[in-house]
Amino acid sequence: MSSNNESIDRKRRSFLGKAGAAVATTVVAPGVVLHAAAPRSPEQPVTDAVRWGMLIDANKCASGCSDCVQACEEENGLNLVQMPEGADPEEWARQRPRWIRQIQLQDNLTGQVTTLPMMCQHCEEPPCADVCPTGASFRRADGIVMVDRHICIGCRYCMMACPYKARSFIHEEVEEKPTHTPRGKGCVESCNFCVHRLDNGRTTTACQDACRHQAIVFGDLKDKNSPVAKALESVKSRQIRADLQLNTGVRYSGV
């Protein structure tokens, strides 16, 4: 009986506490809290218990295929970025944003050709975040490297510092954009592992879903049972520009 009472009291207390917090946040700082709280529920904060990562098997990546690139463009609204009127198409190709691209390499000695997708490598020690004067470039606890578009001043120092040329500057006014990927003229952006998906409980990225050849495996690097951790255990993989010791979240095999 008494334990029941205690349980009820606890519930009541918890209810009152939550109600009080709700009233306070509505009155004191609605903008701040709504903003921070929107993508994920407060019960599930981002922690370093998870590290999102990816293994790309270049042996499976097919030359001429651009499914991952197309999927990324659609998922993140990059296909909605229109060429400004009067722009030179050739110059525009260099100025338009891209989060993922396909690269084909040839070994100088053996002549062997390799195809792979390249994007933000989500470094554990990201040079872009190191150099960012305002801290707009940052690494989340779960390993995702992102840009806080509220404090990015558009200095482009992160683009100078990125060893993978993974970042794009928005050179033009953008009329249409997805709500989950806000985009504004004058800020820098790059692949964020489809963070809006992960924050809403999904566990895959658009590029991974689109890859017909199963060349991309994504998941939690810290979970030994995740497909990516298992794949990394079974195949030889490497980091691009491993000499920089950035401990990248994206690994490659067959390169």
Next chain:
Amino acid sequence: MKKIHFREWTVPSPRYWGVFAVLAAIVGVGLISALYMEHEGHWVTGMNNQIVWGMPHVFAVFLIVAASGALNVATIGTVFGKKPYKPLGRLSGLLAIALLAGGLMVLVLDLGRADRLMVAMTTYNFKSIFAWNIILYNGFFVIVAAYLYTMMEPKAKKYYFSVGVLGGIWRLILTTGTGSIFGFLVARMAYDTAILAPLFIVMSFAFGLAIFLLFLFFAFDQDGREIGGKLLFRLKNTLGVFVAGVALLLLIYHLTKLYGTKYHGVEAFILRDGGVYTVLFWVGQVVVGLLLPIAIIIHPTLSRSKGWIAGASAMVVLGGLAAMYVIIIGGQAYPIEMFPGKTVIASGFFDGVHGQPNYYAPSLPEILLGIGGFALAILATTIGVRMLKFLPADLSDEALDPHAGLKTGN
């Protein structure tokens, strides 16, 4: 032993307002260009996702580097006690502040979100050398303003030496910071070396003194003041030493890069195969910026002429701009080597396919903004010397005997 007097710039009003109007118009055009780029977005510039820093950075970094160098003349007088330099201290400080203001104007107006300047001033990531630079620039303004006050206000004279030393140290740190913006970039082959910091310091000495001399000669010529042969001899020799210093550090920079095999690609690009960058390096940076000025300065007869010294100074400035273009844009034009031992044969986003350099062609608004920053620096200096007593009334040998133990003051 004579006391040095200072006097406002006394050119006739029409000439002063003429200079004012021309410079203000150039600043205005620069500001309109910035507004245009800001309004349209950076797609109207030559910059892109490969060359992210363009012409505005060439001018901005040049002016910021020159600003700290311009203060050098005052530092030599204060810290090293070189008396002939003391009368030049006020102009040195004024020009330093003005050049920094011009450079920062260009830098800030080229930001993607220039409207968020307040964010940059209030939100710091202290691991970023860029954030440190913001503090160093602001500190420079305050310290040099205080330094000028100790030069011009007799009551503050007791602080003259200590503030002067602080200014001298601060300016060295500032240029170290500016050079390190590039030196700390481990990702790019042309940077990633600590020698960029001392290279930038010695470049600042040369560029700052060259601009200082050009302004001094112009201002003195216009209202008929005299500069003595002995002072001229000292100043041109100092310029010569600084330019030779630049040559030495530039040589060490390239020898260091040439020694390590992994940098052979970028060295071949800058020194041999880089097209416009190679031409700007050899003709602009080396011949015009270093060799010709040194030749003039050591020439037995040419070096006695103020006109030739002005010419050498102008060459140092032009060579300096070429150097900035090669370092900043050339450094980005060389594609990042992500896959050593492999050649990129196809890319969806310009990854230097078959070694192709990244493309950049400066646009007119970028150049106009850069020139606008230059004009702002000269305009501010012109207004300063007109309104207040920054210029010594007389720098002739009789007025300025280095061995006579000069006193400075009003």
